[in-house]
Amino acid sequence: MTVDYKGRIGNLIRDARKHRGLTQLELAQLLKTSQSAINRIEKGHQNLSLEMLARIGSALDSEIVALGAGPTHLRVTGPTRLSGSIDVKTSKNAGVALLCASLLNRGRTTLRKVARIEEVNRLLEVLGSLGVQTRWLGDDGDLEIIPPAELDLEHIDETAARRTRSVIMFLGPLLHRADTFELPYAGGCNLGTRTVEPHMAALRPFGLEVKATDGMYHANVNRTIEPGRAIVLTERGDTVTENALMAAALHPGTTVIRNASSNYMVQDLCFYLQKLGVVVDGIGTTTLTVTGREVIDVDVDYAPSEDPIEAMSLLAAAIVTESSITIKRVPIEFLEIELALLEEMGFQYTRSEEYVARNGHTRLVDLTTLPSHLHAPLDKIHPMPFPGLNIDNLPFFAVIAATAQGQTLLHDWVYENRAIYLTELTKLGAQVKLLDPHRVMIEGPTHWSGTEIVCPPALRPAVVVLLAMLASKGTSVLRSTYVIHRGYEELAERLNLLGANIETFRDI
Numbered sequence: 001m002t003v004d005y006k007g008r009i010g011n012l013i014r015d016a017r018k019h020r021g022l023t024q025l026e027l028a029q030l031l032k033t034s035q036s037a038i039n040r041i042e043k044g045h046q047n048l049s050l051e052m053l054a055r056i057g058s059a060l061d062s063e064i065v066a067l068g069a070g071p072t073h074l075r076v077t078g079p080t081r082l083s084g085s086i087d088v089k090t091s092k093n094a095g096v097a098l099l100c101a102s103l104l105n106r107g108r109t110t111l112r113k114v115a116r117i118e119e120v121n122r123l124l125e126v127l128g129s130l131g132v133q134t135r136w137l138g139d140d141g142d143l144e145i146i147p148p149a150e151l152d153l154e155h156i157d158e159t160a161a162r163r164t165r166s167v168i169m170f171l172g173p174l175l176h177r178a179d180t181f182e183l184p185y186a187g188g189c190n191l192g193t194r195t196v197e198p199h200m201a202a203l204r205p206f207g208l209e210v211k212a213t214d215g216m217y218h219a220n221v222n223r224t225i226e227p228g229r230a231i232v233l234t235e236r237g238d239t240v241t242e243n244a245l246m247a248a249a250l251h252p253g254t255t256v257i258r259n260a261s262s263n264y265m266v267q268d269l270c271f272y273l274q275k276l277g278v279v280v281d282g283i284g285t286t287t288l289t290v291t292g293r294e295v296i297d298v299d300v301d302y303a304p305s306e307d308p309i310e311a312m313s314l315l316a317a318a319i320v321t322e323s324s325i326t327i328k329r330v331p332i333e334f335l336e337i338e339l340a341l342l343e344e345m346g347f348q349y350t351r352s353e354e355y356v357a358r359n360g361h362t363r364l365v366d367l368t369t370l371p372s373h374l375h376a377p378l379d380k381i382h383p384m385p386f387p388g389l390n391i392d393n394l395p396f397f398a399v400i401a402a403t404a405q406g407q408t409l410l411h412d413w414v415y416e417n418r419a420i421y422l423t424e425l426t427k428l429g430a431q432v433k434l435l436d437p438h439r440v441m442i443e444g445p446t447h448w449s450g451t452e453i454v455c456p457p458a459l460r461p462a463v464v465v466l467l468a469m470l471a472s473k474g475t476s477v478l479r480s481t482y483v484i485h486r487g488y489e490e491l492a493e494r495l496n497l498l499g500a501n502i503e504t505f506r507d508i
Contacts, residue, residue, distance in 0.1 A: 007044030009053075014042040016060040021136040030059040071480040074492055076469040077501040078450060078476065082323035084498050088311045088330055089115055090141075092487050094268035094304040096166040097242050099123045101269055102145040103132075103173035104249050105276055105296050109145040112303035112358060116141050118486040122164040129157035153181045168199060168217075169239055172246030175208045175221050183217045198235045202244040205231050206251060230256035236286065236385040238263050245269055248290035249278045257288040263386040264334045264362070268304045271359050275300045303358035308334035309392045310488065311367075313463055316396040317495065318369035319347065320403050320471045325369055325498055331357065332365045337389045341381065341397075345374045345404055376406030376444070382413060391415075395460040398422040399468050401442040402430040408442045409435075421461035427451050428468045428476070450474035459487045466491075470500055 017027050017038075024038040031038075031052075040046040041056075048056075090113045099120065102109040114120060116136075124134050131148035153174070161167045161184040174181055196217075200210055207225035211218045227248075233240055241261040246269075248255035260266070262284050270283045276298055279291035311330045318325050319342075332339075332354065339349075352366040381401070383391040391414050401408035402425060412419040419440050425432045428451060431443040450472040455462045462483050469476035484491060492502040 006046070006048070009048065010042045010044040010046075013056055013060070017042075018135075021138075022060075027056075027059060031055055071482060071506070072485075073505055073507070074466065074469075074478040074481050075503040075505060076450070076466070076472070076476045076478065077503075078470055078472045078474065079448065080321050080323075080470040080500050082318060082321050082325050082470075082495070082498040082500065085326035085328055086314060086494060086498060087328045088306040088314070089113070089489055090304045091115070091265055091268065091307040091331075092117055092119060092309070093238065093265035093307075095120055096123055096164075097169060097239075097265050097269045098272055098302065098304060099127065099145070100166065100169040100173060100242075101246055101249075101272060102127075103130075103147065103151070103170065103177070104246060104273075105298065105300065106147060106149075107297045108299045110137070110299075110301045111143045111145070112301070113141045114143045114304070115307070116489050118482065119164055119166060122160045123166055125157050125160035126164070126167060126170075129155055129160070151177055153178055156183070158184045166239075168196060169243055169246070171199060171203055171208065171210070171217070171219065172243035173250070175203065175206055175219065175247060176250040179221050179223070181219050183219065185212070185215050185217065198233065198237055198240045199243050201234055202231055202240050202257075203247055206247045208247075226251065226253065227255050230258050233257065233259040235259075236261050238265055241266050241288075242269050245273065245280075245288065245290060249273050249276065249292045250294070250296065251290075251292040252294040254289060254291045257290065258286065260286050260288045261385060262286060263390070264305065264308055264331060267361070268359065271361055272300070272302045272304075275302055305357040305359050305362035306331045306364060308390065309460075311335060312338060312390075312393045312396050313467070313488075313491075315342070315367070315369065316400055316464070317467050317470060317498075319372070319374070320399050320467050322371040322403075322471075323369065323498075324371060326366060327369070328366045329357070329364050330367050331362050333363050334386065334390065335393075337387065338393055341377060341389065342374075342400070345377050345400075346372055347374060348372045374400065374404035374444075376401065376404050376408040380409040380411050382411040392460055395422060395464045396467075398425060398432065398440065398442060398461075399430075399464045402432070402444045402446040402468070403471075404444045406444065408444070410440050410442065411438060412440075413438050415458075418458050418461060421456035421458050422464065424453055424456055424461065424465050425468055427453055428465070428472050430468065448472035450476035452477040452479065454479045455481050455483055457483060459483050463488065463491070466502075470495070 025035045028035045028038045092115045095114045131152040133146040205227040207222040238261045270280045276296045281289040306329045308331045314327045348370040350368045354363045383389045383394045429449045430446045433441045448471045
């Protein structure tokens with residue numbers, strides 16, 4: 001049996017080109033060739049050299065046709081001193097919530113400057129398998145989403161769905177679109193078993209029942225059941241609140257959600273729902289009152305705000321390398337506790353006057369970091385629901401505490417085993433002692449020294465290790481960095497623009 005390799009490669013190139021929103025002519029111009037040549041390549045009528053395959057892969061930003069099939073690694077040469085300025089990109093967590101929420105709308109949704117990360121790519125694959133048309137507009141990360149009249153829930157892309165935790169947020173929108181449906185178990189970071197029961201408790205008042213068997217969530221909806229009283233969330237979780245909000249958005253009555261998260265991605269979702277014509281009161285508080293609509297069919301344009309976790313990543317990069325950089329478009333209201341704690345530890349910085357994000361609501365500032373001698377805080381560092389210290393920002397305090405004089409106790413009470421991954425910093429010279437699955441004691445300051453480490457399977461600890469490598473003397477290697485690409489867009493390349501020396505490579 002002969003295999004049509006040229007045809008299969010041509011199909012991969014065509015699909016990758018369409019995913020980037022490029023015409024054949026536009027791809028031809030990027031490659032300095034003719035449209036007819038691209039047409040022949042995509043039809044499998046053209047022999048391709050390895051060099052041309054590599055150039056196509058680079059132009060389409062596609063692993064499918066890039067040379068080398070193995071995982072990507074990072075080689076870091078340090079120690080580094082950063083300089084210059086950098087803009088904070090839009091929120092990853094808001095982006096994925098808005099992609100899920102686009103299923104509420106029968107009209108066209110245009111999202112501005114969406115983070116082009118692997119988590120978003122996986123969700124786009126899942127949406128595409130449901131029949132949703134998505135395309136990138138230009139080079140700024142603008143994304144157009146057009147749903148079909150009827151979603152194809154029979155052919156959901158299980159492989160993509162299992163590589164993202166966000167797919168659980170399809171429950172809220174989909175319970176209004178089908179009486180029965182199935183979703184694959186959510187994947188994503190390996191942070192221990194996080195129960196889906198809070199989601200079920202939030203969605204049962206809308207008639208949803210879910211049984212988990214054979215690696216699938218089997219959902220059934222009883223249309224006679226409607227919320228009779230306020231929905232009280234048993235945990236103030238971000239995705240749980242978002243699921244309840246999306247379920248309430250297509251419920252024509254008024255739904256009250258108590259103990260709701262008021263975190264940044266929840267606020268962005270609320271602002272988007274308001275643009276869809278849904279009435280949402282109490283944004284920024286723990287009680288949300290939602291008056292939904294039976295049908296939502298509007299063309300809407302929305303710009304999610306900037307990512308406070310990325311802003312914290314950049315702050316930590318500056319602190320650990322003792323650098324002065326300007327971080328622009330920082331969503332200050334979601335970093336005020338972190339900055340107050342850093343000030344207590346001796347961190348010095350300047351900030352601009354506040355201005356408003358493109359969503360018309362979120363307050364932004366520009367921060368300029370100053371090299372500072374830090375000391376350990378007086379009390380332990382622990383996260384709390386907003387407006388407390390953000391749970392996703394806690395790991396950055398591990399690498400910051402390792403640069404500070406004295407002992408710092410970090411208490412990561414939310415996740416069963418994320419704190420364990422912070423002990424990887426010891427391989428670079430830090431003194432990080434695991435007290436139990438939730439607490440680490442860190443003794444600073446640290447004389448960082450380069451080494452080779454396999455990337456931890458959790459996003460934030462993985463980035464923390466990368467930041468420590470920036471400050472480490474000599475050459476470090478961080479292996480299998482897919483988890484970082486799940487949550488950050490071109491992080492290594494952007495740090496290089498500030499003066500870092502990070503090289504991406506694959507094993508030959």
